[in-house]
Amino acid sequence: xxxxxxxxxxxxxxxxxxxxxxxxxxxxxxxxxxxxxxxxxxxxxxxxxxxxxxxxxxxxxxxxxxxxxxxxxxxxxxxxxxxxxxxxxxxxxxxxxxxxxxxxxxxxxxxxxxxxxxxxxxxxxxxxxxxxxxxxxxxxxxxxxxxxxxxxxxxxxxxxxxxxxxxxxxxxxxxxxxxxxxxxxxxxxxxxxxxxxxxxxxxxxxxxxxxxxxxxxxxxxxxxxxxxxxxxxxxxxxxxxxxxxxxxxxxxxxxxxxxxxxxxxxxxx
Numbered sequence: 574x575x576x577x578x579x580x581x582x583x584x585x586x587x588x589x590x591x592x593x594x595x596x597x598x599x600x601x602x603x604x605x606x607x608x609x610x611x612x613x614x615x616x617x618x619x620x621x622x623x624x625x626x627x628x629x630x631x632x633x634x635x636x637x638x639x640x641x642x643x644x645x646x647x648x649x650x651x652x653x654x655x656x657x658x659x660x661x662x663x664x665x666x667x668x669x670x671x672x673x674x675x676x677x678x679x680x681x682x683x684x685x686x687x688x689x690x691x692x693x694x695x696x697x698x699x700x701x702x703x704x705x706x707x708x709x710x711x712x713x714x715x716x717x718x719x720x721x722x723x724x725x726x727x728x729x730x731x732x733x734x735x736x737x738x739x740x741x742x743x744x745x746x747x748x749x750x751x752x753x754x755x756x757x758x759x760x761x762x763x764x765x766x767x768x769x770x771x772x773x774x775x776x777x778x779x780x781x782x783x784x785x786x787x788x789x790x791x792x793x794x795x796x797x798x799x800x801x802x803x804x805x806x807x808x809x810x811x812x813x814x815x816x817x818x819x820x821x822x823x824x825x826x827x828x829x830x831x832x833x834x835x836x837x838x839x840x841x842x
Contacts (some may be wrong), residue, residue, distance in 0.1 A: 575784050582704065590680045593783060595622060610630050613741070617689045621685070627691050628691065631688075631692045632690070632691070632692055634658050635692070643686075645744070646683045646685075646823075648793075649682075649683060650682055650683065652797075654678075654679055655793070655797055656678065656681045656682075656683070656793070657675060657678040657679055657681060658796075658797050659789065659793040659794075659797040660678060660789070660796075661675070662796040662797065663789055663796045664783070665780075666784060666789060668779065669760045669763075670760050671758075671760070671833055672759075673759065675761055676761045677702075677705065677707050677709075679759070680702045680703045680704075680705035680707070681700060681702055681703075682701050682702060683700065683701045684700055684701070684785070684789075684790065684793075685699040686699075686700070686785065686786050686790040687699070688711065694718060694719055694720065695716065695717045695718040695725075696717055697699055697714055697715065697716040697717070698714065698715050698716075698782060698785055698790075699711045699712055699713065699714040699715075699785040699787065700714075701710070706735065706738065707734065707735060707738045708732050708734045708735055708738065709733040709734075709735065710732060710733055710735055711730060711785075712730070713729070713730045713761075713764055714729065714730050715727065715728070715729040715730070715763070715782065715808070716728045716729065716766060717779070717782060727779070729764040729765070731763055731764075731766060732761060744816060761783055789798055
């Protein structure tokens, strides 16, 4: 009986020891997690400071870029249909312009993309037009404002179409008199698509705005030159074909002369 009592005591002591070990392990784990959280908080603080610095740099260089962009716009105005050509040549944007849109785009003199002053609040895209027979406006702007609750507010210019020239919401208009027919959705319907959606649900993605802002606007010459190079290549091909035809004609003339010479020699014999 004494042996059994001693055995029970050992088991009890062992259980207490295991419980103490578990408590020590749990305590060490909690302490380690707390230390990791402190380090993570420190990293987050550094990341926030880095983001603020990046925004400051972006703000600074936006100011530096602006006069350069203005200078570029002045030069672009001297090139006929520059923005129309760049748009059509872009693999994504070119598909958005109908034939009627292209007629309107011939009056497009400049495009401007402008970030908000603090950069992170949003941006606007403006299309500047010369006086034209389609609408009264000379400037069409679409603005994207990023709100604190994670939504994007979109506003745009309500286009004042001249009589018979409107494409409300991109819906086809029947041709009546001098009114223009429109069978496809117009690019200008983009200015009517102003909604507010939840970014967290990834419901709002204005790809057109992103492409213009991040791809076309920084270097439109890439796409304008692509169209120019293609036209130059076509011209060279045409010249080559013409030259080949001329050479063939010259060869035919030479063959005819040789045949005439052979006939004359035959007659003499």
